[in-house]
Amino acid sequence: MPTRLTILLFVLCLLPTGSAVAQSVPYAVPAPDEGWRITIYPVLAWIPSGIDIDLSLPPSDADGGLLGDIIESRFDGAFLGGFSAAKGAWRLDVNGMWAAVGGDRLDTPVFTVDADVIYLHATGGVKIVKDLYAIGGVRRLAVKLNVDAEGLDPFERKPGVWDPMVGVGWHTERRSFEVHSEFEVGGFGVGADLEVAASLRADWKPIPHFGFTGGYQFLYFKISDTVLGRDFTVKQTLQGPMVGVGLYF
Secondary structure: OHHHHHHHHHHHHHHHHHHHHHHHOOOOOOOOOOOOEEEEEEEEEEOOOEEEEEEEEOOOOOOOOEEEEOOEEEEEEEEEEEEEEEEOOEEEEEEEEEEEEEEEEOOOOOEEEEEEEEEEEEEEEEEEEOOEEEEEEEEEEEEEEEEEEOOOOOEEEOOEEEEEEEEEEEEEEOOOEEEEEEEEEEOOOOOOOEEEEEEEEEEEEEEOOEEEEEEEEEEEEEEEEEEOOEEEEEEEEEEEEEEEEEEEO
8 A cells, every 4th residue: 555655646746747847838839820911902193203205216218217315204194003912921913004194305306205104013922031022923014105206207106015024022011001112123025125113102001991002113114116117116214102092901
């Protein structure tokens, strides 16, 4: 009996200690699925304050061609809209833009140009570290140009291209604010000769599911086309502030 009692008491003493040890040792618990985070930007007003259009058309025996950029720019209107979805390390962004701009050159060569720029942009991203994403996708870029140049008959061109895009993005999402930044390069001669896009935007969400967004966007592209049997090159830059509202789910 003394031996058995001693063993029993020894086991009883170990039980509380074992339970305490088991409770103190951390163990991994699978995180619940957070689901998709959806954001819709139904209205994004964009005001390109920096507009530059550069035209190049080699001369021929019939005329002196065209080479120069606008000196006076004008802005007729612009609209942006967007959608994003994120889950875990993955992110999808889709947005579209329309901008009507133009300009005049009063120095030689004298010309007037009006441009409607429309694009649809879709990218997918994967998180590299913290809030940094590697992104890739495609942009459909369509430009309608009306050119009236001294020494040339007025002409209209409507080049449209599909551009592959690669870049990086920074997306910080908190309960009451978000910060989104992207830098992309594309074209590579597949569609446009070159395309560069960058944006920085901050979102403030004062109430659930609704907020305000504002930031700055930059877009540059170079497109080659054919006019009168000659290579026609357009270089265009649009940049300026944007502001709008967001819906968050």
